[in-house]
Amino acid sequence: MTGNIVARRYAKALFALAKKAGKKAPAEYGKDLEAFAAILEASPDLLKVFANPVIAAEDKKAVLAGVVGKLGLKPNVVNFLSLLADKERLPIILEVAAYYRSLLDETEGVLRGELVTAYALADTRQDQIKTKLEKQSGKKLVLSFAVDPAILGGVLLKVGDKVLDASLRAQLEILKEQIKRGE
Known part of the structure; x- marks a missing residue:
């Protein structure tokens, strides 16, 4: 939990710096951070190097x-990452990036789900669903689609911290509980 608090502080600091740098800077810094x-998610060994306390800063x-150098990041993002390395905080960079993304989404009015x-689902059906959900929420929606045959039918929608479980599996579980209680 402490890492999460620290990650939020660093993300907020970078976000504040980005807002001062210009209108497009927050999105650009976000892309660089992502x-x-x-790279770190694709190479867990690299993350282990940054987390190893034996290796010098x-x-x-x-x-x-x-x-x-290979990524060509903005100078302020490079300085930020260098600061994290100095403070032995590079292992929390994934949490920092995730919280930065949530700050950016909040300011841009974007929901992820x-x-x-x-x-x-067919691409046209996915677009229809996304458009309808955007109209209902009044915000831009970044929606990923997944397939899980275990839900049997229906849908399971997760947007932010809200979950709408309209799956056949959930309905059967409710029915099972009602039968157990004798309703």
């Missing part, structure tokens, strides 16, 4: 410089 986080900064169905 690119770096994606200078060595970590040298590894960081190599990675950052996931729609789970029992079978794959």
